[in-house]
Amino acid sequence: MKITEEEVLYVADLARLDLDAAAVERFAEQIGTILDYMDKLNEVDTRGVRPTSHAIFLNNAFREDREPAHLDRKAALANAPEKEGGSFSVPKVVG
C-alpha cells in the first residue's frame, strides 16, 4: 500500500480534519490507488526541466501605495459565526 493508515491520520492532522476509522481505511485505500497511478510520472525524464507554477508569464502586479476601498467592520463581521465587541470571537486558545 502506497499510503498507510498512520500516514492518512498524520496528513489529516496537518489539514485539521478529524477522520473516523472507516474514513481512514477508505482514504488509505483510495488515495493509495491514486498514488500508485501517479507513479506514471516516473516514466518522464525531467532532468533539467524547470517547474511551472503558472501557465501565463506575469510580472509582479503592483499598485499605488494608497488605501483602496475596503469593507467596513460591520460588513466584515456580518458572516461571523460568533462575534464580540467588534471582533471575531473564538474558543480559548490556551488552557
Next chain:
Amino acid sequence: MNLYELTLHDARDLLDKKEISARDLTLAVLNRIETVDEQVGAYITVAKESALAQADAADRIMAEGNPSPLTGIPLAVKDVMCTQGVRTTCASRMLENFIPPYDAAVITRLKAADAVLVGKTNMDEFAMGSSNEHSGFHLTRNPWDFTRIPGGSSGGSAAAVSADMCIAALGSDTGGSIRQPASHCGVVGMKPTYGRVSRYGLVAFASSLDQIGPLVKDVTDCAILMSAVAGYDAKDSTSVPVEVPDYTAALREGLKGFRIGLPKEYFETEGVDPEVMAAIRNAVDSIQGLGAEVVEVSLPRSEHVVAVYYLIAPSEASSNLARFDGVKYGYRDKEQTTLMEMYRSTRSQGFGSEVQRRIILGTYALSAGYYDAYYGKASQVRTLIMEDFRTAFEACDAILAPVAPSPAFKIGEKTDDPLTMYLSDIFTLSANLAGIPGMSVPCGFSGAGLPIGLQILGSHFQEEILLRVAYNFEQATDFHTRKPAL
C-alpha cells in the same frame, strides 16, 4: 416559440424591437424554473425578487435607449462566484448561509451591463468533481436523461441552459468543469485563457488553473457573453492586460486556409466510446469540407496529464481551503471548547468526502519528504505539457479533440471509484495546465440520444480563433438547435 427558449442574440433582437420586455422574458424564465427544476435540480438559489427588480430597471433603461448587449437578459451564475446580498454556497455545507459582502468582478460587469441575475446554480462542492454528484445539497439530473449526470462541476449551469431555465450562464473551469458539462448537456461552453477573465470573487479551488467562462445556447451567444466578461482587472493579480477583441466580429471569418491539428495520441487513447469517436471524426470531416486543412500533431505527454493535474489541483486546493476554519464566515461547530477542536470539527463536518479526499491528497503531495516526488515532479511535467502545445500550435491554428471519453454516464456509476472518475477528465485537463483556451460545441448524439461535444483548443488569448471554428461548424450543422424533451 416560448420566450425561455430564446438564444441571447434572439432575445436581444426582440427586446430591441420592443416586441417583448425584460419583465416578460424574466417571468418566462422564472416560470420555466418553477415547472422543470424540481426534476432537474439545476439551481441552489433562485433570486426571484431581485431578478424582477433588475428586469424592471432594464426595461426603464431600454425605454431611454442605449441598451448594452446584456440589458434585460436573464442569466444564471454558478454558485462559486460571490454575489453581494445573494447566498453563495459553493454547494457546500461550509458556506450554506454565506452572504457575500461584495460582488465578484464578473458579477460587477454583468450588473453594469444591466443583465438580470436569475439565480445561482448547483455544482460539485467547491467545484471538485465531474458529475455534480458531490454537491452538498442535491443532485442535478441531465435534462436529456434524468438517470444520468449533467457533468460537472458546472453541471447546474449547463443543465439550466440546456433545459431553458436561463438564457445564458456562467460557469468555472479548473480541469474541464465548463467544457465537460457543456458536452454532456448539448450546449456551448468556453474556458477562456488563464488571465482573460478576472477571478476576483471566484471562490478559489486551484488558483493556477481556475477560469470563469460562458455556458450558452450557441456560438454567437458565447461571443457576446465573452465580450462582456473578458478584460483586465487590477483586483486579480493574475489578470493579463491584453486587449479584448470584438469576439462577434471573429464569427464572420471563414476557414479557408485554416490549419486544424489532430493530436495523434488523443485518437489512440484506449477506452473512448466509439460513438464519441465517430462524432468527432464526422466533425473533423465537416470542418475540412469548409476549407480547413487537417494536419496531424503530437502531444506526447498526454498520457501523463491526469497524474499531473490530480497532484497540482489538490495541492493548490489543500492550501486554498485552509481558509475555511469556522472563524470569520461559514459554518462553525459551536460545541467545541478549544480552538483546535473547533477547527477540526468544523472542517470535518463542513466539507464533504470528495473535498476531504482532495485536501488529504494535496496535503500529502506537499508534505515534507514527498514534495519533490509528487508536487515538484508534477510541476516539471507541466512545463513539458506546455511545450507540447507550443510545438503543436506551430503546425496548426486550432486543435480538435473529444471533450469526454463517453456521453453522460449514469448517476452513481463512478462515485465509489475516484480514480476512474478522474480518468474521464483526460481530454480537458491539459488546457488548464497549459493555460490555453478551450471550447465545447455540440457535434452529435449517441444512439441513446445523448449529446456529444467537440473540443476546440487554441493558443493563449486566441479565443476568437476557437469561436471562428465553432461558428463555421455550427452554421453547417443543426446539433445546437435540438432540445431535450421535458
